[in-house]
């Protein structure tokens with residue numbers, strides 16, 4: 001099969017090539033998926049899990065990408081809940097070869113059915129941003145209707161989904177970002193936007209929950225707005241200093257079929273959308289990975305199988 005391959009952690013994305021690789025093997029509880037569309041995270045080559053297996057052993061050359069939408073072609077021993085020919089989407093394991101490939105082996109429990117009316121590109125754009133937003137707001141944040149949420153990086157993959165899920169849960173949502181991010185905040189449904197470069201955060205006042213996707217100095221400025229007894233959710237890095245009197249959670253997103261089913265139902269029902277930017281072929285994927293972001297904003301998706 002064709003796959004994007006990275007051989008050398010030091011060379012990183014500059015050493016990325018498209019190669020012929022052996023077809024993946026379906027281990028116990030795995031499925032093999034013919035990847036139709038895939039997503040990647042620009043920073044993933046800096047993650048230790050990109051270079052090692054679960055036991056910490058070197059596994060180069062590796063295939064990057066962890067988000068996928070595709071069709072099941074094979075079931076491993078003991079696999080339940082999915083069938084050959086089924087459309088699926090989800091999150092591939094961090095410590096195994098990823099989704100910028102024609103086929104990938106994934107634990108079945110990390111995947112959910114992709115409804116017929118949700119296209120593969122949308123399916124591949126949902127898992128990381130959708131699960132991260134869902135888990136941050138509901139699992140770790142315990143969001144309640146009537147609360148106020150402030151989200152940093154509102155125009156990004158995670159931030160734009162945080163806005164939509166929090167609003168649907170009955171929260172008042174304030175997005176923050178640079179001036180050029182205001183339009184996306186409005187498209188996602190934020191009740192208000194604070195331009196971080198124009199000091200508009202200072203006028204926001206206390207909030208119940210800050211969902212910080214940035215960390216560093218802009219994250220700290222947002223975190224300062226959590227009311228006493230409120231919650232700070234961080235995903236880029238743990239907060240640099242702990243504030244007494246608030247609950248502070250840093251977490252790494254986990255696969256969840258139940259939550260993927262919920263996210264797909266929202267897309268189907270028209271209450272959740274993702275913002276897809278460039279859609280490129282597998283042959284173009286290494287160049288797109290090196291570019292990092294889509295030219296016009298939105299998430300880059302690799303369309304492995306053409307329409």
Ligand SMILES: NC(=O)c1ccc[n+]([C@@H]2O[C@H](COP(=O)([O-])OP(=O)(O)OC[C@H]3O[C@@H](n4cnc5c(N)ncnc54)[C@H](OP(=O)(O)O)[C@@H]3O)[C@@H](O)[C@H]2O)c1
Pocket residue numbers: 041043128129132152153154155156157158159176177178181196213214218234235236251252253293
């Ligand atoms: N812990 C976890 O499980 C987890 C899960 C998902 C993501 N993450 C991490 O969370 C971060 C966000 O992910 P994402 O997918 O939402 O990324 P993204 O799509 O690139 O969104 C980030 C947004 O923040 C904006 N931004 C960047 N620096 C800024 C600054 N200094 N001030 C104001 N806005 C700024 C970006 O604007 P421009 O594009 O205009 O620069 C972009 O709109 C990444 O670091 C990612 O690795 C962690």
